[in-house]
Every structure is written in structure tokens, then in C-alpha cells.
Amino acid sequence: MDEKIRINKPICLEHSSLKYPLPEKLLFELSEELHNMNKYPSGGDYLELSTKLADYAGVAPGNILPANGSDEVIESTTRAFGNKLILIPTPTFSQYEASADRNGFSKKLVNCLQGYDYKLNYNDDDLKEASLVWICNPNNPTGESISREIIKNILDRSAGIVIVDECNYEYLGETVADLIDKYHNLVISRSFSKNFGLAGFRLGFTIASPKNIIKIARYCQQFRVNRMAEIAGIKVLKYLNYYKEIWQEVARVRKQFIAALHQINIMAFPSKSNFVLVDFITRENTKSVWQYLRKEGVYTFAAWEDEFSGLENHYIRFTIGTRQEMDYTLMLLNQYQKNNPI
Ligand SMILES: Cc1ncc(COP(=O)(O)O)c(C=O)c1O
Structure with a gap:
């Protein structure tokens, strides 16, 4: 695991609340x-x-x-x-x-x-x-x-x-x-x-x-x-100006997260929000990725959780966290994809 982006506390990419500090x-x-x-x-x-x-x-x-x-x-x-x-x-x-x-x-x-x-x-x-x-x-x-x-x-x-x-x-x-x-x-x-x-x-x-x-x-x-x-x-x-900078950063990180997933053949929806829905094709894959991420300290919402109505069971929603959190998440997904291609 890349020490530069290792994160010691759990990363909560579940609820889509803001992942940056208040002013x-x-x-x-x-x-x-x-x-x-x-x-x-x-x-x-x-x-x-x-x-x-x-x-x-x-x-x-x-x-x-x-x-x-x-x-x-x-x-x-x-x-x-x-x-x-x-x-x-x-x-x-x-x-x-x-x-x-x-x-x-x-x-x-x-x-x-x-x-x-x-x-x-x-x-x-x-x-x-x-x-x-x-x-x-x-x-x-x-x-x-x-x-x-x-x-x-x-x-x-x-x-x-x-x-x-x-x-x-x-x-x-x-x-x-x-x-x-x-x-x-x-x-x-x-x-x-x-x-x-x-x-x-x-x-x-x-x-x-x-x-x-x-x-x-x-x-x-x-x-x-x-x-x-x-x-x-x-x-x-x-404090609108403080927040506007954060919203722009979220948009940049989101764009890079989606592009990086596509590069490793994982399909993500073209989001305009602070979360990204990712398709892991089958329920089995989805469960296995979701569990792997949790074990490594990254918490996400899977399709079967109470947050959603009518979502098929092969999706995970990632809230966009900080750049460092998303880099770490990407590194885990890269590793997963190398070992168990989806
Ligand atoms: C689409 C949508 N509407 C409303 C809400 C509720 O937000 P609030 O925290 O303002 O009650 C959420 C929270 O996840 C949401 O995703």
C-alpha cells in the first residue's frame, strides 16, 4: 500500500454531507x-x-x-x-x-x-x-x-x-x-x-x-x-466565498475520480453532484467490493441500503471526500480490480 496516501482514520463516503471543515x-x-x-x-x-x-x-x-x-x-x-x-x-x-x-x-x-x-x-x-x-x-x-x-x-x-x-x-x-x-x-x-x-x-x-x-x-x-x-x-x-472554493474543488476531484475509474474499466455515472454512482455489474461483485473497502476503512453506501428507492443491487454510491481520501479510495479500487477484475 502506498504510504504517501495511507489514511489512519475511517473515511466516511456514505451520507453526502460536506467532507470539509466549517469556517x-x-x-x-x-x-x-x-x-x-x-x-x-x-x-x-x-x-x-x-x-x-x-x-x-x-x-x-x-x-x-x-x-x-x-x-x-x-x-x-x-x-x-x-x-x-x-x-x-x-x-x-x-x-x-x-x-x-x-x-x-x-x-x-x-x-x-x-x-x-x-x-x-x-x-x-x-x-x-x-x-x-x-x-x-x-x-x-x-x-x-x-x-x-x-x-x-x-x-x-x-x-x-x-x-x-x-x-x-x-x-x-x-x-x-x-x-x-x-x-x-x-x-x-x-x-x-x-x-x-x-x-x-x-x-x-x-x-x-x-x-x-x-x-x-x-x-x-x-x-x-x-x-x-x-x-x-x-x-x-x-462565508459563501469559502464554500464556493470547496464546491469547485469537489467538482475537480469528482471529475478525476470518474475518469480514473473509467481508465480501469469501472463504469461511473456522469455526476453533477457531490457523489458518484458506480456500477459493479453483479450483486456478488458489489458486495465483495463494498466489504473490501469497509475492511480497509472506506465506508460507502451500497444499493441495498435505506438511502435509495428502486436502485438495482449492483451499485455503490461514493460521496466525494477530500482529494487525499479519494486518492486512497482509488488506490484500493485499483488494487481490487487488479486482483479480481470486474
Ligand atoms: C436528495 C435528497 N434530498 C433530501 C435529503 C435530506 O437532506 P437534509 O439533511 O436537508 O434533511 C437528502 C439527504 O441525503 C437527499 O439526498
Whole structure:
């Protein structure tokens, strides 16, 4: 094993949270807030936070509903609109389906993967019948993006609400937030977990028309965002330049990781996110690679874990870690491929 890139602690490439440290100054600012933790958050309306988030997303504060992670956006939007039929494009993030099941709502899973192409292929009858339609952009776990034209086409053809999960917007750099006034059936979900490294704080937000915000808020608790998460959300956007450099580095490392895998004949999807889905062809190979990586201290999500809906069992998803972590992972995969060609 190459000593130069040996890493002594486990490398967690499972959840797609940010693998870089938070800005030191932000941590200092937050530590100074600890003595205020005997107070409630700012009383249900979260006005200052909503105004900051609205500025960031390019919409009005009335279009914003802060949430306890985008998981809460998923749950509250499902409860507000999902009572008739929920359309879910697979493979995708598991919580759309889990939320439908928790609430006893009907769901239809629509397979959108053809070869290595993820294409939304909802038909007109389903779009007319559904009260809630999911789009994950870029999609988890394939990492592929859905074009603005396709999203507009689905919005035009849908009788119900279309929710676009933009929790990895910062990596993709494309949004449909500017369409919120035009399409009253559009709801958008955003997160601070993946891109700003605030997964532990649980902070996300909904973007929607003020009318839909009121409907969704009925299913949320008054103090759903805790005081520290509220303050973190207000302060973190000052450090946008720090994060932008990280997002660019993630894109570079991702590109090199995919290219290096292709060089050793391992197929990876062309991701626009901070994770990469890799095809190990059979379940047996997949299990064996996954176990080997774990034994060597690299933790990844295999297709059969709870993170995914409708993913066949021959894939592993790698979150993009630091350059050193990904070099180490590549070295292991190279070794594996030499000894047991896939
Ligand atoms: C596509 C997608 N949406 C939403 C979430 C939930 O994120 P959060 O941490 O904001 O609840 C995840 C987390 O993995 C995700 O992958």
C-alpha cells in the first residue's frame, strides 16, 4: 500500500454531507451564541432567517419556509399535498417513498433509468391523476441533472403539485426558483446539509408561493428550526466565498475520480453532484467490493441500503471526500480490480 496516501482514520463516503471543515470564524461566532440557548428561536416566523434565505434564493421572504432539514420539507409537503397519488421517479432518494408510506398515501414508482441515462418519463395519465410529483435535481443517487425544459414541461402537464428537490443545487448551479411566481404548482426543497456542512444542525427550507407556504406550514411545528440552526443559517451565507472554493474543488476531484475509474474499466455515472454512482455489474461483485473497502476503512453506501428507492443491487454510491481520501479510495479500487477484475 502506498504510504504517501495511507489514511489512519475511517473515511466516511456514505451520507453526502460536506467532507470539509466549517469556517473557523463561523464556529467562533456560533460558540459566542451558546449563552443565548436559554431562549427560544425567533418565534415561528423566523423573519431574519427567511429574509436571508430569500435573498440567497432570489425570491421574496413570503416564498420561504425554514425547516428542520429538507427531510422536514419532504414530510410536510407530502402531508399537505400527497393524499391522492404520489409519483416518484426511481432510482432516487428513499425519503419520498418513506414519507408516502408513513402517511398511508398511494404512490407510484416510475423507473427512469435507461442504461446509464436517467430521463424523467412520466406519462400524461399519471401526471393528471397525481396530487404530488417528485423531481430530484440533480438526482440522488445517479447525480444526473434534469433540464429546465423538462421540469417546465412536467409543471405544464401536472394537475397537482410538482416538488423539485434542489438539495444539491450548489453543485449543479441550476435552479427553477425563478419560476415560482409563474407556476403556482411548483414547490422547491433546499438543504444546508450537503453544501454548507450544516447536516448536524438540521436546516433546510421550502420555496413556494405564499399560498402553498401556508398549506405546508400547517404540518410543521412552530419552533421546528432550533435556535442554533437559525443563527447558523443567518451567519453562514457570509462565508459563501469559502464554500464556493470547496464546491469547485469537489467538482475537480469528482471529475478525476470518474475518469480514473473509467481508465480501469469501472463504469461511473456522469455526476453533477457531490457523489458518484458506480456500477459493479453483479450483486456478488458489489458486495465483495463494498466489504473490501469497509475492511480497509472506506465506508460507502451500497444499493441495498435505506438511502435509495428502486436502485438495482449492483451499485455503490461514493460521496466525494477530500482529494487525499479519494486518492486512497482509488488506490484500493485499483488494487481490487487488479486482483479480481470486474
Ligand atoms: C436528495 C435528497 N434530498 C433530501 C435529503 C435530506 O437532506 P437534509 O439533511 O436537508 O434533511 C437528502 C439527504 O441525503 C437527499 O439526498
